Amino acid sequence: MAEHAANFTFTYQNKPSILEVIAQKSLHDTLHPALQRIALFLSSNVPHKFGWLNKHFEEVFLLLDGLLQYHYLAFYDASFSENFYGLRRISPAGDSLTKKHKELSLIFLVIIPYFKRKLDEKIAIIRLENAEGSLRKDFEGKFKKAVLFSYSGLELIWGLCCIHNYIRYMANRTEFQTPLYQLIDCKLTYNIDIEDLSAGFWTSLFKGGFSVSQLSFGLVRNAISTTLEVGAFFLQFLHTWNSQKSNYNVTDLPNVPPPDLDSKSKKYRGKCPLCLKQWINPTVLQISGYIFCWKCILKHLHEHQKCPITNLPAKPLDIVRLYLS
Numbered sequence: 001m002a003e004h005a006a007n008f009t010f011t012y013q014n015k016p017s018i019l020e021v022i023a024q025k026s027l028h029d030t031l032h033p034a035l036q037r038i039a040l041f042l043s044s045n046v047p048h049k050f051g052w053l054n055k056h057f058e059e060v061f062l063l064l065d066g067l068l069q070y071h072y073l074a075f076y077d078a079s080f081s082e083n084f085y086g087l088r089r090i091s092p093a094g095d096s097l098t099k100k101h102k103e104l105s106l107i108f109l110v111i112i113p114y115f116k117r118k119l120d121e122k123i124a125i126i127r128l129e130n131a132e133g134s135l136r137k138d139f140e141g142k143f144k145k146a147v148l149f150s151y152s153g154l155e156l157i158w159g160l161c162c163i164h165n166y167i168r169y170m171a172n173r174t175e176f177q178t179p180l181y182q183l184i185d186c187k188l189t190y191n192i193d194i195e196d197l198s199a200g201f202w203t204s205l206f207k208g209g210f211s212v213s214q215l216s217f218g219l220v221r222n223a224i225s226t227t228l229e230v231g232a233f234f235l236q237f238l239h240t241w242n243s244q245k246s247n248y249n250v251t252d253l254p255n256v257p258p259p260d261l262d263s264k265s266k267k268y269r270g271k272c273p274l275c276l277k278q279w280i281n282p283t284v285l286q287i288s289g290y291i292f293c294w295k296c297i298l299k300h301l302h303e304h305q306k307c308p309i310t311n312l313p314a315k316p317l318d319i320v321r322l323y324l325s
């Protein structure tokens, strides 16, 4: 009985709270938009050097995220964000991850989200076309509507499955934190080795127990991990700060005069700069402020990912339909 009690206490103490699980997921989800902001800043301000970055950002992020998650899975049995919150992955029996676990984890952490982001972008365009009423009644239009309906349904079912799983996890009905961990057949636990490992490193360092190669490798690894983790802290901080900033009262902001119109904007006054005709379904490109026909700008952004007048980087989702009276 006492043994069972001790075992229960151990299991209970090693079970991460639902808040920690959600917090690490939130940090994981912050990485992509944060790096996308940096890429947009570079491609807008130094277009001759980084103009390509906006167009190929998803592939660059796939590579960087792949290397980051591979490093953390190899050394800590955890994703970057799980390790940041002192968590790691173990098998349901409590063993360390096998090679297959790590490969599946990498696929679910990096590869599948890459394809999901690509699909999300296409679905968002279909959603815009549907709201605009520009989906035709032919086979293609019906197919796009069916895809939109199925995708929204699947997203809803997945969301409900995750909530159901969270409730079961809190009620000790399942040991898997989300359905994804169940698919990979691993669960999260506290990384109780973290302090021992770092103590071992620093103790060995002061006792001179490391060879030069071990020492440089350990220092580089520690430096990379510390830099990434401090970076993650600032990401979270900036995210919170930005959310608070959006609550400011707009009437408190200084009154900035609008910039002078450039000669190009006068040239295209009252017409679409692409087809040079009166706008059909006027649509503004947020980054430059120019107004085009809905179809003209959507087609152009699909092919070139930049404003046709200013060359500023832009994507199909950067447009806003205008309803002029």
Ligand SMILES: [Zn+2]
Binding pocket: 272, 273, 274, 275, 276, 277, 279, 280, 292, 293, 296
């Ligand atoms: Zn046009």
